[in-house]
Amino acid sequence: MSSITKNFRFEITIFRKYVSVLALLALIIFNCLFTQNFVSWVTFSNLFIQASKVVLLGLGMTLIIATGGIDISVGSAMGLSATISAIFLVNGEPAGILLSLIVVAAFGVLCGTLVSKFSILPLIATLALRYILRGLAQGLSGRGTVTYNSPALTQFFITPIAGHFPIHFFILVIAVIIMYLVVNRMKFGFQVEAYGNNPIAAKIAGINTTKIIILCYAVSAIFAWVSGMLEMIMVSSADPSTVGLDMEIDAIAAAVIGGTPITGGYPNIIGTVCGALLLQLITMMCNMNNVPYSTALMIKAGIIVFALFFHGFRKK
């Protein structure tokens, strides 16, 4: 009898782990049946191009949420990296793109240090950084939107590979594979999960918890840089006050729908990806069926509540 209940529980855990995958599949099937012109390459590439930024931010966010933290500075980090890179491109120095990566990653390290070494609440530390990075971006640009002229770069990015696949698709696939392996097959991922489960036990088990936290925030910053670059290249310009604005909220939503426990635990990479795609698909679905955006927002809210219900909001 008890073994039956145990097995049942085991299956429920597996179901919970992949509930966002199932939800995404269900929504795709629903659209295939009821939305006109849904089954096409255009829909496919649009979905990936539009969801790419949230997916990338979500990957970093998943790691941070898995440690029991949160990072609300990634949107501003996107803005800063786009602004710095655009300024260098205006001056014809493409190498400056690397500099923007270093700057943003350094802020990630700073944030991780504040959280781990100085025990500042992640919400507060990243809130501070959110203002600092946005302010820096606006200060550096000085005069608002920075527009550069580099048709070659833009052309490279908007040309689909193999006729149909947008370059975003490949960037996402590579990023997701790397993160999946890091989380499920590497020491770092195991230690992140352990830390999220029980920080005190992780410390006593001899895990270098400071290093783990700093790395998580640095990785998140690097993903913010990548999505900042994507946004900048698509429009050949960077508006320091709008690039990545409020994007972190979507990333958090994706991670939560994906099933990474907000109190810390297993970083569910596949779940986050499906969560982000799900959110984007809802927007697209509403567009294609002439449903107003306000309704789309409410459907998204419903999905988040639904996801939390399934994942069980446990108190620790």
Added chain:
Amino acid sequence: MYIVLILKYFLSSLLILETKGAKSMEENILEIRNITKHFAGVKALDNVSFSVKRGEVHALMGENGAGKSTLIKVLTGIYKADSGEIYFDEKKCMFPNALSAQHAGISTIYQELNMIPYLTVSENIFLGRYPMQRAGIDWKSMNEMAQKLVDDIGVKIDVRKPLNTYGTAKQQIISILRAISLKSKLIVMDEPTSSLDSNEVDILFGIIDKLKKDKVAIVFITHRLDEVYRMCDCITVLKDGQYEGTYDIKELSQYELLNKMIGKKILSMDNNRVKRDFSTDECVLEVSHVTRVPYVRDVSFKLHRGEIVGFAGLLGSGRTELARIIFGCDIPNSGQIQMGGKLIHLSSPKDAVAQGMAFCTENRREEGLFPDISVQNNIAICTLSQLCTAGFINLKKRKRLSNEYIEKLGIKTPSGEQLIKNLSGGNQQKVILARWLATNPKLIIFDEPTRGIDVGAKAEIEKLVCEFSDRGISVIFISSEMSELVRNCDRIIVLRDGMIVGELKGAEISEKNIMWMIANKKSIDSLM
């Protein structure tokens, strides 16, 4: 006629009883009768009765889990008793909450202070009953009254400063002042001295003396025997939620008290380790003059290869604190730790792990387990680097490792994929053991390894500990159960109030001797 006589006799005897009852009630400020309290099926208090006289300092003693705190919480209205009666100040009362207990005249001074750090001292003393005048709070008279209270006991405190400008000791005193200003008839002090140094304890005891003269009764909870014998008039002992007895302090020696608190906890186990003298073997760990105020004071000892050394002592004697220092969880104020003859500096547990140490903590759930992670990952978490090939964890190696230990230690789990939170306490403990064994340690520290697990698993874990010793691993074994220490240890270091008060070897090891040492602070030579 006869019937009338009998009735008369009966009535008069009843009357006598009544007056007798009334008299004892007059003397006793508090009477607790037959209190029983269950928590989720476990009896935390089982038919406990005791009484406190006016102007008496009454010690409430018992080991961890004996039910002291539960009793206090029932008394002060935080918990509701399942059955039983409380008489306070000649009235039957069951307080619905802490505030009504306070109004009736019972104040409690908790170990963790329940005051507001940013308010001034006088605000804290008069919290909730500020003196008022027409234009609001009468700050002037409030401060004057508070200052008078402070001056009366002769402590230097400026009542206009915020509470957090003063240390724990002064804050403790301020919370007592609050109790005095409330005109409490009974003050409960739950380990008030645990964070005080000896001067501060003197001040506190001065205040208690004064209170005693004013006929205020005090219930005093502490783990420090010295203080009990210095301050208290009588002792009530609780054990495992049951009332052991109330004794006059003059009639109960420290040894007898210890016996009542922790004696008779002998389990019948057939494991009788042959004790050996290791003093000529290679020295693995040497701790010299380690101090961490106020928990551990000037502790020095050596640990040899394959030796099992027990730390005996009451709760708060510094056992766990010493273990935490050795493992790098806490940094000592002074002193040195050497491993294998080399001086080591530990800034966090990871340094200790790198040195070949392992630590099975006292609180398995809070400090050991990763509850939502599988058994195999719980085992592998400390040895991930060894399981890696080309940067990736070799899942086959991980499975082999976990299966090896699941089999070796007899961990009962459906599979390595099972989440550890679904295992029983004993099996969880074995998983943590497996985790540390996999690191191939030179030294394992066990802090209460058998707490909260059943007798069978207990015996298995004890057996494993002895096997480690045979394989050359040194063990530090901390336990509140003396019989467990006596069964397993080659040498026992007895701690009291953060200091080593003695050491027992070979044939000297017995529960009686441990208790003698804790009670008398004498060396074994003067004992025999």
